[in-house]
Amino acid sequence: MQIGIPTETQAGETRVAATPETVKKFVAMGCKVVVQAGAGVASSCIDSAYEAAGASIAATAADALGNADMVLKVVAPTADETALIKQGATVLAAFAPHQNPHFDAYAAKGLTCVAMELIPRITRAQSSDILSSQANVAGYKAVLMAANEYAGLFPMMMTAAGTIKPARTVVLGVGVAGLQAIATAKRLGAVVEASDLRPAAREQVESLGGRWLDVPMSEEEAAKALSTGGYAWQPSPEYIRDQAAVVDKAVSNANIVITTAQIPGRKAPTLVKAETVAKMKPGSIIVDMAVSTGGNVEGSQLDQTVVTDNGVRIVGIGNIPALVATEASALYARNMLNFLAPMHNKDTSEIVLNREDDMVKPTLIVDAGTVNYQKPN
Template identity: 50%
Template sequence: MTHIAILMEQAVGETRVAAIPETVKKFVALGANIMVEKDAGKSASISDAEYEAVGAKIVSRADAVKNADIILAIQGPDPKSISGAKTGAALLASLNPFVERGNIDAYAASGLDAMAMEFMPRITRAQSMDILSSQSNLAGYKAVLEAASHYGRAFPMMMTAAGTVSAAKAFVMGVGVAGLQAIATARRLGAQVSATDVRSATKEQILSLGAKPIFVENVAGIEGEGSGGYATEMSEEYQKAQAELVSSHIAKQDIVITTALIPGRAAPRLISDAQIATMRAGSVIVDLAAEAGGNVEGAEAGKVVVKHGVKIVGAKNMASLLAADASALFSRNLYNFLSSFWDKESNKPIFPQDDELVIGVRVTHGGKIVHDRLLGEG
């Protein structure tokens, strides 16, 4: 019988859990034995009794790890905390390999088969397994709610006997999964929404959501489409033109949401201090890339900074603020991945070394680091 361990998250502020009763029940149906660390789901409003009701066993971390063939977590666990894991056990989580390289080295030394789920290829087959998309969707939604809570005015236009309240103007920079959800949410709250991206293909997506696209035209490098649907860094000519366009537009905005990330690189700087100074006092900027260095000059992850009368919200682990939903989506991503490789005869997942999904997420195997991007080859 395959033993699957569900760990309680140890990172400060992390409220999610890597499996919910729904997915535990599905794993049990596959024939797996599920061991959940005591209180693993507490911060996501899931009791130990709920796990037990669907067939899981509640155990200590040490007991969960030592018997596990598969270890599931949200964030990569401290290697010392899973030192009792057996050689060859699979670890599935968001491992943040470029920042937490020391952890990756330790997983390799321990013989773990570590899989960085954020490296999941963005292809049709893997859509239901993509943790970045599922968590970014919630982050984009929550970013707008955070902006609304810090903004001292209403979002929608309101016509009252005492006069009219103008609708807030919201500008979304970066139209990936998070950006699209931010546009949709701001629109639902009644704001006048505009958006921009370095990828020209996103214009139609922006328009489809009822927002106004703000794009640099007739400048080399407008396509901006990298591998896997990610944006790439732009030419100096494009960056200059983009900065000029944003400067003129941002001065008229009440709310700005920035979402731009380049995997494995520091977040690109989109808004300078000088541009912030042109905004009206009381405006709000939410920087969803604050943990990766920030799109906004002066943004600090996990803090609200006020500059020139503008509140800059440095987002940190935004999905954790929606722990129940974020846990449900993350856990389904993990289940969908594992179940797609589940072999009924051997009652365990078998990961073919030549499978593009396995190649995409596997970072350590056989005591070595095996991912091209960590070996400087990709």
């Protein structure tokens, strides 16, 4: 079985889908691995390291993809890339299926497309969960980006010239990225507050040393939120109003704000209104981690830093993991390996997708040229 690893072509994408570490393990399984020259350079994975791991180096994408039975990518293949892929091959990548325009090209090539971001959130799938691994590094990097933009300091400092107060940081959305952002900001010495629709997140926030932005709710709402885990909970208009007031007060007094809330297949919810930004102190920093899906902050712009009239800087980088490509690639590549390794047949040295597996089935957006994925309305 031949596995192809091409160089990513999307602008700004510095990650790679396989590292020398994972290539070595695929080779040990009996697979032939072909890596396009320079595919891992931006991730600190040089060609000679791939060769030492047992891979062959191909001069072009066509050479890497043309005979590959399986293709590993970070970003879904474009129409031009798809034209280079072998008929009937299996492609694993982050396909962003709700906005991907290339399904007809995949079907025409008879591809089997595995959307890694659709791996279900079940216990045995955790080691293959690309969303969690990439959110972790993004949450860390977002705080460092904010610290770099901020003209002040994060920790409290007591000097002969006076005391410097710690930066007040607010994190909105306490998933994987939000928790990592809280932990990183605390390590840098900031005072951190956080908010999320899930009441269960309070314990996680407080365990990291953050303060929970509490929004009073009725017993009925509390029971509803707890029973659904918060993800499917539809809060009342009164709760939404009260939460907005709490967030407005906290953000208005913050030096640093990190927003992380995204809904797969839908526009990101607006968490910070323009009128709230207008109340913030000059020099305050907002990092909108949801900018690529519409943004949590009114006024944020994709891949731009917007400076408001009152001197607030809104940072909107769409692909934060690509800024820490070495570790992001290492984690992503391990996710790929962990997903495929259980389906390796030692007798034939083949990796065969188990289409009935609960972890595999939801990811098959295209199966041997048949489009399975239905875009949400």
